[in-house]
Amino acid sequence: MLIVGCGNMTGAMLEGWLAAGLPRDKFTVVTPSRASVPGDVELLRDVPEGRHFDGVLLGFKPHMLADIAPTLQGVTGEATAVLSVLAGTELASLRRHFPQAEAVVRVMPNLACALGKSPVALAEDGLDDAGREDLFALMRHLGTPEWVAEDRYDLVTALAGSGPAFIYRFIDALGAAAVRLGLPEDQARALAIAMTEGAAALAAGSYHPPGKLADMVASPGGVTRRGLDVLDEEEALTRLVSDTLRAARDRSAEMAREARD
Numbered sequence: 702m703l704i705v706g707c708g709n710m711t712g713a714m715l716e717g718w719l720a721a722g723l724p725r726d727k728f729t730v731v732t733p734s735r736a737s738v739p740g741d742v743e744l745l746r747d748v749p750e751g752r753h754f755d756g757v758l759l760g761f762k763p764h765m766l767a768d769i770a771p772t773l774q775g776v777t778g779e780a781t782a783v784l785s786v787l788a789g790t791e792l793a794s795l796r797r798h799f800p801q802a803e804a805v806v807r808v809m810p811n812l813a814c815a816l817g818k819s820p821v822a823l824a825e826d827g828l829d830d831a832g833r834e835d836l837f838a839l840m841r842h843l844g845t846p847e848w849v850a851e852d853r854y855d856l857v858t859a860l861a862g863s864g865p866a867f868i869y870r871f872i873d874a875l876g877a878a879a880v881r882l883g884l885p886e887d888q889a890r891a892l893a894i895a896m897t898e899g900a901a902a903l904a905a906g907s908y909h910p911p912g913k914l915a916d917m918v919a920s921p922g923g924v925t926r927r928g929l930d931v932l933d934e935e936e937a938l939t940r941l942v943s944d945t946l947r948a949a950r951d952r953s954a955e956m957a958r959e960a961r962d
């Protein structure tokens with residue numbers, strides 16, 4: 702697989718694949734700005750000539766697609782699947798830039814790929830059943846792949862792709878609030894992160910939905926209920942999170958429109 706642009710996101714994917722035991726000679730990276738990439742994988746400054754790849758993974762910023770796609774035509778043949786993590790870049794846009802490719806695939810992961818703990822939303826055009834199975838197996842190394850209808854992709858991007866940033870804000874806010882209320886900063890941050898890690902692991906492993914888990918923490922008339930009352934008053938948290946996802950979803954849709962023009 703040729704990884705074109707290896708920054709935060711595709712760097713995390715590469716880390717995840719290598720940690721899962723995929724051989725490093727399965728990957729080649731083209732990126733102008735990094736001195737090294739995970740696992741000592743082959744690193745090139747320019748797109749190689751005279752080579753074909755079964756997969757080409759696009760990992761640069763979405764607005765660069767029109768400039769970079771022409772440079773990739775030589776490495777993209779009829780047996781190549783072009784995979785893209787580019788936010789707001791539709792299958793039709795990918796197809797327009799890579800008409801000869803066997804398939805074009807949208808992939809929406811997040812940085813937890815490095816730990817094999819990312820959701821990975823998938824949508825494709827051109828794969829047969831065996832190709833879909835192979836793709837799913839490849840993404841399984843990074844976490845939890847899921848096929849998604851493309852008309853839901855903007856919302857899925859906001860939830861699965863951007864989501865970690867929203868959670869990090871919440872962790873930060875917990876720590877900052879605890880500092881304001883009297884805890885030392887280091888301790889507040891450590892407690893907030895450890896608590897979040899355990900709570901997320903429990904939610905992932907439990908057959909109870911998160912709402913039920915919250916009720917299991919909250920003793921009637923006790924400490925937690927008093928705090929939940931603040932979050933629940935006039936659905937304060939639900940409204941804030943809805944506004945957050947809506948804004949991110951709408952930006953993804955806007956980027957898709959820009960890429961169409």
Ligand SMILES: NC(=O)C1=CN([C@@H]2O[C@H](COP(=O)(O)OP(=O)(O)OC[C@H]3O[C@@H](n4cnc5c(N)ncnc54)[C@H](O)[C@@H]3O)[C@@H](O)[C@H]2O)C=CC1
Nearest residue numbers: 706707708709710732733734760761762763786787788862
């Ligand atoms: N950061 C995240 O959590 C997520 C990012 N994405 C998508 O991943 C893509 C990359 O985002 P990040 O990794 O955050 O950005 P980044 O800025 O960390 O990485 C971009 C990479 O593109 C490379 N690049 C620049 N010009 C290039 C060229 N001409 N040819 C090849 N490579 C070139 C840069 O050297 C850099 O390594 C974006 O399209 C974004 O929408 C998707 C899901 C989550």
Ligand SMILES: O=C(O)[C@@H]1CCC=N1
Nearest residue numbers: 788858859862863864
């Ligand atoms: O912020 C962005 O545009 C990308 C898409 C999802 C996460 N990062």
